[in-house]
Amino acid sequence: MRLAAFGPPGAGKGTQTIRIAKHFKIAHISTGDLLREQIRLKTPLGISIQEAMNNGRLVSDEIVTNMVISLFHDFDKSGFIFDGFPRNLNQAEAFDEYLKKLGIGLDKVITIDVPDEVIIGRISGRLTCPDCGRTFHIKYSLPEKEGICDECGASLIHRKDDSAESVGNRLKAYHEAMQPVLEFYKKQGILEIVDGNGNIDEITERILALFKV
Ligand code: AMP
Numbered sequence: 501m502r503l504a505a506f507g508p509p510g511a512g513k514g515t516q517t518i519r520i521a522k523h524f525k526i527a528h529i530s531t532g533d534l535l536r537e538q539i540r541l542k543t544p545l546g547i548s549i550q551e552a553m554n555n556g557r558l559v560s561d562e563i564v565t566n567m568v569i570s571l572f573h574d575f576d577k578s579g580f581i582f583d584g585f586p587r588n589l590n591q592a593e594a595f596d597e598y599l600k601k602l603g604i605g606l607d608k609v610i611t612i613d614v615p616d617e618v619i620i621g622r623i624s625g626r627l628t629c630p631d632c633g634r635t636f637h638i639k640y641s642l643p644e645k646e647g648i649c650d651e652c653g654a655s656l657i658h659r660k661d662d663s664a665e666s667v668g669n670r671l672k673a674y675h676e677a678m679q680p681v682l683e684f685y686k687k688q689g690i691l692e693i694v695d696g697n698g699n700i701d702e703i704t705e706r707i708l709a710l711f712k713v
Pocket residue numbers: 509531532533535552553556557558559560561564583584585586587591661670
């Protein structure tokens with residue numbers, strides 16, 4: 501099962517893709533987490549990544565695509581779900597070409613659809629674990645212990661790129677970049693649009709329903 505899922509920032513794609521990965525026992529791959537790892541490790545690449553992320557911009561296609569392809573080098577490619585990749589047509593085409601060379605392809609691409617106004621409300625309360633990438637919300641998805649990640653015990657943070665200004669930039673960039681990606685996968689007949697309004701369990705159910713025959 502080879503999947504990719506996207507949605508605007510705050511659509512719940514992080515939470516949902518972790519749940520789907522657990523449900524199907526497949527790998528969860530978040531390009532946002534992989535990029536934040538480079539920042540944390542203070543690699544030379546980390547500096548340009550941090551600059552882009554803090555300004556609500558996408559990291560360059562070259563950095564992201566190379567990162568994903570090198571991760572895939574030694575990776576079980578039979579089951580995975582991408583969280584936030586591909587983010588534009590360039591990345592979608594490059595990854596598609598890479599998979600084609602291996603004689604495989606994505607099975608389903610899931611987009612979580614949420615209106616921009618709803619997103620802005622959600623993002624202001626989002627808390628992120630800097631270590632494992634899991635997200636929580638001060639109203640809708642509290643951690644068991646205040647300020648602490650349920651998954652790994654690290655202290656939760658409010659990400660710099662979750663500020664209102666940064667979110668505005670990200671939503672605009674998201675819509676511009678994703679429209680051609682949706683068309684690309686629609687043409688392949690693998691695009692699934694899921695209504696992202698509602699609580700976390702309802703959305704998971706809607707996603708899982710796509711796999712019931
Ligand atoms: P996320 O954790 O998916 O919300 O991503 C956080 C930030 O990481 C984004 O705003 C981008 O700056 C960067 N990012 C994550 N995935 C990608 C990607 N596939 N291409 C380019 N930038 C990305």
